[in-house]
Amino acid sequence: xxxxxxxxxxxxxxxxxxxxxxxxxxxxxxxxxxxxxxxxxxxxxxxxxxxxxxxxxxxxxxxxxxxxxxxxxxxxxxxxxxxxxxxxxxxxxxxxxxxxxxxxxxxxxxxxxxxxxxxxxxxxxxxxxxxxxxxxxxxxxxxxxxxxxxxxxxxxxxxxxxxxxxxxxxxxxxxxxxxxxxxxxxxxxxxxxxxxxxxxxxxxxxxxxxxxxxxxxxxxxxxxxxxxxxxxxxxxxxxxxxxxxxxxxxxxxxxxxxxxxxxxxxxxxxxxxxxxxxxxxxxxxxxxxxxxxxxxxxxxxxxxxxxxxxxxxxxxxxxxxxxxxxxxxxxxxxxxxxxxxxxxxx
Amino acid sequence: xxxxxxxxxxxxxxxxxxxxxxxxxxxxxxxxxxxxxxxxxxxxxxxxxxxxxxxxxxxxxxxxxxxxxxxxxxxxxxxxxxxxxxxxxxxxxxxxxxxxxxxxxxxxxxxxxxxxxxxxxxxxxxxxxxxxxxxxxxxxxxxxxxxxxxxxxxxxxxxxxxxxxxxxxxxxxxxxxxxxxxxxxxxxxxxxxxxxxxxxxxxxxxxxxxxxxxxxxxxxxxxxxxxxxxxxxxxxxxxxxxxxxxxxxxxxxxxxxxxxxxxxxxxxxxxxxxxxxxxxxxxxxxxxxxxxxxxxxxxxxxxxxxxxxxxxxxxxxxxxxxxxxxxxxxxxxxxxxxxxxxxxxxxxxxxxxxxxxxxxxxxxxxxxxxxxxxxxxxxxxxxxxxxxxxxxxxxxxxxxxxxxxxxxxxxxx
Numbered sequence: 191x192x193x194x195x196x197x198x199x200x201x202x203x204x205x206x207x208x209x210x211x212x213x214x215x216x217x218x219x220x221x222x223x224x225x226x227x228x229x230x231x232x233x234x235x236x237x238x239x240x241x242x243x244x245x246x247x248x249x250x251x252x253x254x255x256x257x258x259x260x261x262x263x264x265x266x267x268x269x270x271x272x273x274x275x276x277x278x279x280x281x282x283x284x285x286x287x288x289x290x291x292x293x294x295x296x297x298x299x300x301x302x303x304x305x306x307x308x309x310x311x312x313x314x315x316x317x318x319x320x321x322x323x324x325x326x327x328x329x330x331x332x333x334x335x336x337x338x339x340x341x342x343x344x345x346x347x348x349x350x351x352x353x354x355x356x357x358x359x360x361x362x363x364x365x366x367x368x369x370x371x372x373x374x375x376x377x378x379x380x381x382x383x384x385x386x387x388x389x390x391x392x393x394x395x396x397x398x399x400x401x402x403x404x405x406x407x408x409x410x411x412x413x414x415x416x417x418x419x420x421x422x423x424x425x426x427x428x429x430x431x432x433x434x435x436x437x438x439x440x441x442x443x444x445x446x447x448x449x450x451x452x453x454x455x456x457x458x459x460x461x462x463x464x465x466x467x468x469x470x471x472x473x474x475x476x477x478x479x480x481x482x483x484x485x486x487x488x489x490x491x492x493x494x495x496x497x498x499x500x501x502x503x504x505x506x507x508x509x510x511x512x513x514x515x516x517x518x519x520x521x522x523x524x525x526x527x528x529x530x531x532x533x534x535x536x
Numbered sequence: 537x538x539x540x541x542x543x544x545x546x547x548x549x550x551x552x553x554x555x556x557x558x559x560x561x562x563x564x565x566x567x568x569x570x571x572x573x574x575x576x577x578x579x580x581x582x583x584x585x586x587x588x589x590x591x592x593x594x595x596x597x598x599x600x601x602x603x604x605x606x607x608x609x610x611x612x613x614x615x616x617x618x619x620x621x622x623x624x625x626x627x628x629x630x631x632x633x634x635x636x637x638x639x640x641x642x643x644x645x646x647x648x649x650x651x652x653x654x655x656x657x658x659x660x661x662x663x664x665x666x667x668x669x670x671x672x673x674x675x676x677x678x679x680x681x682x683x684x685x686x687x688x689x690x691x692x693x694x695x696x697x698x699x700x701x702x703x704x705x706x707x708x709x710x711x712x713x714x715x716x717x718x719x720x721x722x723x724x725x726x727x728x729x730x731x732x733x734x735x736x737x738x739x740x741x742x743x744x745x746x747x748x749x750x751x752x753x754x755x756x757x758x759x760x761x762x763x764x765x766x767x768x769x770x771x772x773x774x775x776x777x778x779x780x781x782x783x784x785x786x787x788x789x790x791x792x793x794x795x796x797x798x799x800x801x802x803x804x805x806x807x808x809x810x811x812x813x814x815x816x817x818x819x820x821x822x823x824x825x826x827x828x829x830x831x832x833x834x835x836x837x838x839x840x841x842x843x844x845x846x847x848x849x850x851x852x853x854x855x856x857x858x859x860x861x862x863x864x865x866x867x868x869x870x871x872x873x874x875x876x877x878x879x880x881x882x883x884x885x886x887x888x889x890x891x892x893x894x895x896x897x898x899x900x901x902x903x904x905x906x907x908x909x910x911x912x913x914x915x916x917x918x919x920x921x922x923x924x925x926x927x928x929x930x931x932x933x934x935x936x937x938x939x940x941x942x943x944x945x946x947x948x949x
Contacts, residue, residue: 194539231669255807291705292683299741303662306744310590318745319808319936322651323705328937332804340802340939341713344653344705345685352702355538359724363544383665384679387672418539423699425692426611440537517685518700520538 192362194403195410195527196501199494200272202265203397204239204481207248208272212477212491213498221480224393229379236382239395239482241265255332258316260297262376263326265398265487269494270330270372273400276411277368286339286366288353289327290373292346292485295320296381326374339366346514347373347452347489348421351522354401354493355418361405368409373490374398385483388515389456395482399490401497412501412529417441419521433519434466434511441509441521447472448508450496452488454478463513473505485515496524541726548723550796552948554789555636555777557628557733558889560876561597561770564627570893575921576902578875580757580768585620585656586740593752596738597770597877599624606630608694609640619681621654622690624882625735628773629691636777637789638729640696645727646688647702647718649710649734650881651935653684656739687735697731705881707935708841709800710734711774712884712943716798718778728783734885735773742880743769749808751845759842759871760849760917762908767843770877774885793892796928797828797944808936809847814855816940817841821859821930824942830928832863835944837900837924838915839887839931842871843878849910852932857914870918874903884933888943891929895947900924 201208204222205215215222226235241261250256250267266289277283302317319325324342331337339360343349350373357369375381377396385392403415419440422433449467453460453476477491478484484491489512496508507525514520558565561579562572572579579597588594601623605615608630618626625648638644661678664671680686688701706713711734718732736742746752746769753766784791801823803816810817825831841852860867872890873879879886890901900918909917926947933941 192540229669230666300662302745302748303659303741304666306741306748307663310744310747311592313744313748315748315750318748321741321745322707322936324651324707324935324937324939325807327706328802328804328807328939331802331938337802337804339800340706341717341800342705344683344703345688345701346683349685349703351538352700355541358539359541359726362541363724380662380665384661384675387676387679415539417537420538421700423689423692423701425689425698426609427696428698516680516683517689 194358194361194415195407196401196413196415196497197368197404197409198273198276198402198411199497200269200400201491201494202241202268203491204241204395206242207244207268209494209498212494216475216477216480216495227379227382229383236379236386237393238377238382239393240377241397250333253333255329259329260295260320260376262295262374263329266326266330266372266374267333269398269400270370273370273402281335283368284336284338284366285334286357286360286369287327287330287337288357288371289342290350290353290486291323291344293375293381294323295325297376297378300378300380346517347486348512348514348518348520350486350489350493351418351512351520352421354522357403358415361403368402368404370400370402372398372400373486375485375487389459391456393455393482395484397484397487399487399494401493407527408530410527410529412526413497413524414527416525417523422519424518431462431465434462434513437519437521438466441523444507446506448499448505449474449511450492450508451476451511452478452492452513454483459515463511493522500524500526545725550781550794551719551722551778552781552784552794553776553792553892554779554784555632556792556889556892557631558774558886559599559624559627560772560886561599562876564602565631570897573872573890573893573901574899576875576904585738591747593747593754596768598738599771609696610694614693619654619657621735621737622687624737624773625687626690626694628733628775632775632777633695638777642698644697645700645721645730646691646697647714647730647732648688649704649714649885650684651705651707651710651736652739652742653687654682655741656737657682659740706939707937708880708883709933709935709939709941710881712933712941713800715776715885715888715943716800716941719795719798722778722780729779731777733775734882736771736880736882738769738771753844756905757844757874758905759844759874759903760910760913761906762910764844764849767845768877770879772879772882772886774889791948793895793948794946795943796946797824799823799827800939800941803938803940810851810934812851814851816938817852817855817934818859820940820942824944828944832860834928835867835930836926837894837929838867838869839891839929840869840871841932841934842873853910853912860915864914867915868900868918869915870901870903872901874905884941887931891931891945894926894929895945898923898926
């Protein structure tokens with residue numbers, strides 16, 4: 191059996207542009223303030239928690255491919271590069287890239303379609319390519335030097351766990367030396383409006399999270415990917431609550447474990463996950479209550495928070511429970527492993 | 537557990553196709569499409585699905601849906617709510633499923649490729665949200681069902697599958713990547729059977745996008761023609777039932793062909809333009825051959841990505857020339873996009889089925905609209921219908937963002 195380790199992680203969220211800021215806000219345990227988001231033609235404003243502007247302009251924005259890209263790519267790039275920052279730049283390392291999205295590039299999609307409906311003759315050809323789900327992955331691959339395998343997965347937030355399993359498989363087959371899994375989303379009023387129609391209580395947010403995986407323990411950040419459960423798809427024969435319970439049953443109990451759940455502000459959406467973990471007596475962290483409904487980004491934040499908590503030796507293991515909204519339930523367990531006794535940069 | 541997974545098999549199993557379903561503007565099902573592709577028929581007409589009156593180009597390859605969908609395990613409510621993307625996908629799925637003879641199961645993964653899922657529903661959502669912002673009727677349904685995994689759920693429920701469903705969105709290489717990933721799941725020992733394919737429907741956003749890029753042909757789509765002037769878009773779906781040879785033999789199943797190679801690479805040159813020398817396409821073809829353990833001399837036909845744009849066909853021509861070397865002079869190449877348009881996320885899957893048809897029928901699909909082959913092509917282009925000895929074929933799919941994918945299929949005799 192091949193062991194797979196976490197070599198780094200990164201996050202861009204309403205808490206700020208790093209995993210450390212994410213952890214600080216989560217540790218404080220206080221929900222971030224809500225900002226109103228104007229919805230054209232309707233006085234009722236939507237609610238959001240937005241990513242703050244970075245303290246300094248990220249250097250990667252100078253890359254020619256990122257100049258015209260949308261915020262989702264900026265968030266994804268920020269999280270990706272942070273997840274790789276522990277390792278010395280080395281162009282001989284083959285990096286596999288899995289980008290997971292649910293809503294995807296909504297800002298440029300909205301702008302382009304608005305222009306196309308108004309007058310197709312003047313719709314911007316610069317916007318259209320940025321509407322494609324594969325655009326962020328393409329830009330991220332351009333940022334890195336050696337990316338033999340790149341793929342974009344779309345689905346509900348549990349898809350992030352599918353991305354981790356895919357990255358682990360690429361490593362297992364020795365097709366890459368590192369595999370980075372990125373989950374990202376961006377905000378606009380249309381996406382917030384759609385979420386409102388599905389769940390009135392939800393507070394939308396955007397951002398990204400990234401988990402970098404490796405085969406060699408010497409590159410690990412003191413965290414091992416120990417399990418990704420079988421995807422429990424919702425179907426005519428399996429309700430969300432049954433799927434969530436089936437996911438939970440795959441985890442055998444261990445001591446000193448943190449549950450990083452996906453509960454938010456949406457009682458109806460949260461009900462199956464609450465039921466699945468009702469007998470959980472250990473520690474629990476609910477990033478979405480603090481950060482908002484970031485869909486795929488939120489799934490990534492859960493995993494980043496789980497990794498960071500284990501790396502900080504607060505718990506010997508942590509589970510990220512990803513009960514997706516309309517596709518599947520999956521869970522991921524990270525556990526402590528010996529960290530290399532070396533300097534910060536490997 | 538999905539991870540840790542089973543140890544890799546010492547010898548990867550052979551992967552065969554035991555079911556294939558297809559829907560394009562040429563028709564529904566293998567028979568109609570085989571007849572159309574063999575004859576080199578074209579299926580373009582004025583777009584009726586949305587307003588193209590102010591577009592530069594007004595033609596596309598629209599598929600005709602049947603008046604009645606085939607019987608499945610979908611509930612009456614699900615059947616009544618089927619969107620166009622789900623309907624196309626379901627038609628291809630049912631044909632492939634019936635041919636495979638598979639039974640409903642909790643253990644058959646589904647891997648799908650698409651670029652835009654149920655985009656027309658998203659467009660309806662947008663229009664209502666902008667034009668009548670206080671009207672909320674049907675918006676929740678649209679928000680839910682436009683997402684690609686909703687179409688995946690339709691496949692699961694219609695056929696009695698338990699999943700998982702994986703949705704790959706690698707732009708126009710999505711369909712080929714889905715089949716490739718399904719092939720790798722089986723070869724890696726993660727599954728014995730996988731149901732896989734790709735789909736996309738015509739949508740105003742995508743049509744307008746290609747038109748805004750001036751990528752659509754204002755005349756006729758003629759891939760590899762010296763005077764080519766752009767692509768045409770189409771819609772459709774194709775699904776394949778893949779399983780190990782051992783499983784197919786155990787069931788005494790009819791085998792349509794074998795997938796023997798797959799590779800994917802990324803072209804970092806530009807978001808929408810391939811590297812002029814087609815280096816990533818060359819790498820994809822070379823790597824797929826290496827995985828299959830064959831050389832270009834053993835390939836009997838190339839189903840090119842061949843969109844009909846200047847840049848794509850130039851790059852692909854350079855790549856095929858370099859990859860095939862001396863073999864190029866006698867290696868037949870064509871692009872079936874000349875007949876049915878570019879099916880985006882569905883293209884790679886539909887073209888894989890066309891390759892199976894060619895392998896089964898021992899013919900090559902021609903491009904009748906091709907008048908003057910680009911002199912850069914060192915390979916013969918198939919311009920007229922013809923029979924041929926076809927044992928091994930290679931199919932290319934390249935996407936926006938630079939994902940390149942190559943599949944290699946072999947005749948089962």
